[in-house]
Amino acid sequence: MPVRLATLVAAAAIVLSSHVADARTGGAPRVVASISPLHSLVSAVMLGVESPLLLLHGGTSPHTFSLRPSDARALDGADVLFWIGPTLEQPLQRILPNLRVTRSVAMLDAAGMELLPARELGDSDDAHHDHAAPYGGATAFADPHLWLSPGNAIAMSEEIARVLSQVDPANAERYDVNAAQLVQRLMTLDKDLRDKFSDATAPYAVFHDAYQYLEQRYGLHATGTVTTHAERSPGAAHLHALRASLASGRVRCLFSEPQFQPRMVAALSEGLPIRHAILDPLGSDIPPGPDAYFLLMRSIADTLSDCLRDDPQ
Numbered sequence: 001m002p003v004r005l006a007t008l009v010a011a012a013a014i015v016l017s018s019h020v021a022d023a024r025t026g027g028a029p030r031v032v033a034s035i036s037p038l039h040s041l042v043s044a045v046m047l048g049v050e051s052p053l054l055l056l057h058g059g060t061s062p063h064t065f066s067l068r069p070s071d072a073r074a075l076d077g078a079d080v081l082f083w084i085g086p087t088l089e090q091p092l093q094r095i096l097p098n099l100r101v102t103r104s105v106a107m108l109d110a111a112g113m114e115l116l117p118a119r120e121l122g123d124s125d126d127a128h129h130d131h132a133a134p135y136g137g138a139t140a141f142a143d144p145h146l147w148l149s150p151g152n153a154i155a156m157s158e159e160i161a162r163v164l165s166q167v168d169p170a171n172a173e174r175y176d177v178n179a180a181q182l183v184q185r186l187m188t189l190d191k192d193l194r195d196k197f198s199d200a201t202a203p204y205a206v207f208h209d210a211y212q213y214l215e216q217r218y219g220l221h222a223t224g225t226v227t228t229h230a231e232r233s234p235g236a237a238h239l240h241a242l243r244a245s246l247a248s249g250r251v252r253c254l255f256s257e258p259q260f261q262p263r264m265v266a267a268l269s270e271g272l273p274i275r276h277a278i279l280d281p282l283g284s285d286i287p288p289g290p291d292a293y294f295l296l297m298r299s300i301a302d303t304l305s306d307c308l309r310d311d312p313q
Helices: 003-025 036-045 069-075 090-098 125-130 150-167 169-196 212-218 236-247 263-269 292-308
Strands: 031-033 080-083 103-106 204-206 222-225 253-256 275-278
Touching (some): 031 036, 036 169, 036 292, 169 212, 169 292, 204 292, 253 292, 275 292
Parallel strands (some): 031 080, 080 103, 204 222, 253 275
């Protein structure tokens, strides 16, 4: 190699290593969050430092999404990935070992989480309550929709701040202050939701069993689901049993979700005096950002309480 070319290559290597060192020590970390509710909490903790990237936009289902090239580029080289865990984002679990992600943080493993076991929601209150004890086993068997409890959101916020402070100690104080303010907002939200749901006692059915954490925290009464697994269509026997439950008159509302086809829900409730509304556990129509989690939870509370009240508006 000519002397001049060798000198230029060596100089470029020095400059490149200098930029890498700066990014790792002085610059904000490159952070990715998988779903919008989690991204919102990460955004709030990182406020004033940097904005994290959101992996799954809009109505993309975390259960069944296909990772696009742009998604892979967003993940590749990330300093931290915050996600719920393999029982929710199964496609992400498969691709993650092939990507250069420095640190992967699953919220299912975060300290302070109150986890519930995945359940098979039956057509009676007994089936609902029998499976509703806090989960103490391996997280592989936990219900992954844990963000629908503000109590878990508090634990997640504290874990996010702890991880970011380790990765980016220069901004640790900012993360801690932001997390403390976020926790105060979440505590206020929790109180407001408890008041909102105080008279929401009527039974209802949902498209898939995503709301157990909300139900347990606020005493709600889901009695059935359209599908028992988000990844596949329900069987004829299950749909027949659900239709019979809906026809009994006990169930006041049937909720669908924007991530799934509504035709099955329409067929199940056809001709029955049952109310219908749409619940979205991901907030697909809510702009991403620090306020998205609060807008999501209040939207779910409004939809549920309006449908379940005696005189729905």
